[in-house]
Amino acid sequence: MTRVIARACANIALLKYWGKFSRSGNLPATPSISLCLDKLSTTTTVSSIPGNEDLFHINGKKISGESLDRLRDFLDLWRRKRLVSGAFRVDSVNRFPTASGLASSSSGYAALCLALAAHSRKRLKFNELVTLARIGSGSAARSIVGGMAAMTAGKGSRVLGLASAADIPWGMVIALVNARPKTISSREGMKLSAISSSYYRNWLLCGRRQFKEMLAAIRIFDLTKTGEIMEGNTLAMHACMLTTAPPLIYWEPATINLIKACREWRRGNLETYFTIDAGPHVAFLARLSDLESVKARAKKIEGVTGVISCKAGGPAEVISCS
Ligand code: DP6
Numbered sequence: 001m002t003r004v005i006a007r008a009c010a011n012i013a014l015l016k017y018w019g020k021f022s023r024s025g026n027l028p029a030t031p032s033i034s035l036c037l038d039k040l041s042t043t044t045t046v047s048s049i050p051g052n053e054d055l056f057h058i059n060g061k062k063i064s065g066e067s068l069d070r071l072r073d074f075l076d077l078w079r080r081k082r083l084v085s086g087a088f089r090v091d092s093v094n095r096f097p098t099a100s101g102l103a104s105s106s107s108g109y110a111a112l113c114l115a116l117a118a119h120s121r122k123r124l125k126f127n128e129l130v131t132l133a134r135i136g137s138g139s140a141a142r143s144i145v146g147g148m149a150a151m152t153a154g155k156g157s158r159v160l161g162l163a164s165a166a167d168i169p170w171g172m173v174i175a176l177v178n179a180r181p182k183t184i185s186s187r188e189g190m191k192l193s194a195i196s197s198s199y200y201r202n203w204l205l206c207g208r209r210q211f212k213e214m215l216a217a218i219r220i221f222d223l224t225k226t227g228e229i230m231e232g233n234t235l236a237m238h239a240c241m242l243t244t245a246p247p248l249i250y251w252e253p254a255t256i257n258l259i260k261a262c263r264e265w266r267r268g269n270l271e272t273y274f275t276i277d278a279g280p281h282v283a284f285l286a287r288l289s290d291l292e293s294v295k296a297r298a299k300k301i302e303g304v305t306g307v308i309s310c311k312a313g314g315p316a317e318v319i320s321c322s
Contacts, residue, residue: 002048003045003046003320003321003322004047004115004116004119004318004322005043005115005318005319005321006046006112006118006316006317006319007041007316007317008042008044008110008111008114008140008143008144009037009038009040009143009146009314009316010036010037010040010041010042010096010104010106010313011034011036011037011107011139011313012034012035012037012172012275012277013032013033013034013139013275014034014214014229014233014285015030015033015207015214015229015230015233016032016207016233016234016237016277017030017138017139017151018030018186018190018207018237018240019190019200019204020190020191020194021153021154021155021157022155025131025135026135026136026137026138027155027157028138028153029154029204030204030208030211031151031152031207031208031211032138032150032151032207033149033150033151033162034106034139034142034143034148035168035172036142036143036145036146036149036314036315037172037310037312037313038165038310038312039095039096039310040095040102040107040174040310040313041094041095041107041313042092042093042104042108043095044090044091044092044111044112044115045089045090045092045115046088046090046112046115046119047088047089048087049086049088050087051087052087053087054071054072054087054088054089054090055087055089056072056089057089057091057092058092058108059092059093059094060091060093066185074112074135074136075088075090075116077132078116078120078132083116083120083122083124084116084119084120090112092108092111094107094108096308102277102281105136105137105139105140105186106137106139106140106142107143108137108140109133109136109137109143110133110140110141110143110316113129113133113136113140113144113316114129114144114316114317115318116132117129118318118321127158129144130159134151134157134159137187138151142159143316144159144315145159145160145161145315146165146312146314146315146316147161147162147163147167147168147312147313147314147315148162148163148168148218150162150211150215153207162215162218163218163312164314165311165313166312170221170286170287171286171287171288171291171311171312172283172309172310173272173283173284173286173295173307173308173309173310174281174282174283174284174308174309175258175281175283175299175301175306175307176304176305177252177254177255177282177305178252178254178305182250182279184248184278186278189241189248192248193240193241193244193248196243196244196245197240197241197243197244198243199236199239199240200240202240203236203237206233206236207233207236210232210233213225213229214230217229223271223273223286227271227272230274230285231273231274231275233275234276238276241278250276250277250278250279250280251276252280252303253303254280254302254303254304255276255280257301257302257303257304258298258304259274259276261298261301265297270293270294270297271286271287271290272284272285272290272294273285282298288311291309292309294309
């Protein structure tokens with residue numbers, strides 16, 4: 001095999017992973033639940049190349065710095081495990097703004113994992129694949145599964161599929177705000193929160209309790225319950241971020257405009273709920289039949305630069321091998 005192309009959808013967490021149980025194995029300290037989104041995808045081509053230096057391009061640009069070191073370490077891990085050998089050229093193309101808090105590492109590492117797995121001569125089991133994806137980036141493990149997925153916390157962290165894309169009656173509208181690359185990555189930010197935020201312990205307790213509650217609500221697709229827990233969880237994570245040293249302020253004025261608008265829309269009987277990752281954008285969870293109305297309203301909010309309406313996306317997949 002010399003060239004493999006794989007694709008994965010990014011996911012947005014309804015219940016957030018923020019904090020590590022341990023750095024080795026990149027184990028999460030909080031359980032999380034996510035929804036994969038069909039319009040936010042990454043397509044990654046992995047080609048064998050001569051020599052011993054890997055090459056990485058994201059959206060046609062050669063990458064450098066922290067992202068490059070992480071990707072190199074990741075390929076070294078696959079080689080150390082004797083799953084693949086030799087050097088690779090990796091070309092990743094995102095259909096959305098990279099490193100702006102829009103979960104590009106989830107789809108990026110999930111697509112890369114699938115492509116490397118196809119290059120590998122060994123047949124990887126599901127658990128081995130999600131473990132490798134999680135080491136690349138915690139949220140990537142959830143993108144392997146697609147649809148709605150859960151990732152449990154701690155030493156025995158597991159990834160579970162909760163619902164496949166076709167069965168999910170909800171979608172998300174992403175309102176884009178000021179999409180510049182962020183200065184503190186999620187990986188760095190959660191490390192800082194753990195050592196400096198006085199809310200960190202409470203955040204961990206809150207996540208554990210909300211995980212059980214959200215699983216029960218999703219089982220019967222109760223949007224009201226799921227949405228209320230989701231908003232509470234997002235605000236708790238951002239409280240933890242704000243009380244980190246240095247403070248992690250990912251929001252922009254438009255982020256707050258969108259939070260307020262969402263509450264107003266609900267009062268006017270448009271049932272939708274917000275969630276925000278480590279960035280300024282706001283994602284709204286709503287019934288599929290309400291996505292157009294949410295999109296039309298979000299577009300009009302001051303400071304919004306674009307809106308993307310998404311249905312649930314499927315699992316990561318290999319598109320071609322040659
Ligand atoms: C706020 O998965 O990017 O999006 O495991 O260090 O790569 P690493 O972190 P990453 O963190 C995601 C943080 C989040 C919440 C979430 O997606 O659960």
